[in-house]
Amino acid sequence: xxxTKHLAVYNQAINLRVQRHELLASNIANADxxxxxxxDFDFAEAMQGSMKRWDEQxxxxxxRTSSRHFQMExxxxxxxxxxxxxxxxxxxxxxxxxxxxxxxxxxxALQYQVLTQLINSRFQGLRTAMSSTQG
Numbered sequence: 001x002x003x004t005k006h007l008a009v010y011n012q013a014i015n016l017r018v019q020r021h022e023l024l025a026s027n028i029a030n031a032d033x034x035x036x037x038x039x040d041f042d043f044a045e046a047m048q049g050s051m052k053r054w055d056e057q058x059x060x061x062x063x064r065t066s067s068r069h070f071q072m073e074x075x076x077x078x079x080x081x082x083x084x085x086x087x088x089x090x091x092x093x094x095x096x097x098x099x100x101x102x103x104x105x106x107x108x109a110l111q112y113q114v115l116t117q118l119i120n121s122r123f124q125g126l127r128t129a130m131s132s133t134q135g
Contacts, residue, residue: 003126010119012050016043016079017112026107027096028082034092039086040104043111046079 030036086095101107 003125005045008054010052010115010122012054013047014112016046016050017108017115019079020108021105021112024108026102028098028101028105031094031096031101032121034094036094036096038086038096038101039040039081040084041079042079043079043108049079063079 020041020043023041027036027038027040084095084097084100087097087100
């Protein structure tokens with residue numbers, strides 16, 4: 001896999017982790033909102049969909065031949081929002097369960113941290129490779 005593909009994977013993974021964190025934080029912020037339905041998305045499914053879309057853009061993308069052309073971005077979200085199953089019914093119809101949300105946001109933050117460490121080690125390896133060829 002070339003460096004462009006690696007960077008695209010890392011970039012998309014970081015973006016999806018940030019979006020998921022915002023979504024989970026929104027669930028927590030609405031824990032007391034009547035009839036609010038907790039939402040989430042499947043990270044693995046979102047990554048597969050976004051990378052498939054990235055591959056298609058690389059092979060079928062339009063070239064910008066003028067600075068006056070509009071930059072085309074993927075308009076569809078990379079993921080499908082899903083409502084979280086409720087474990088206990090609430091009187092007000094709210095499906096946010098704080099224990100579940102805290103566990104999910106902690107897991108997402110941990111995965112984000114692992115991802116940033118992978119990116120850092122990848123760039124460190126590239127720096128080492130480049131510096132060893134100059135000496």
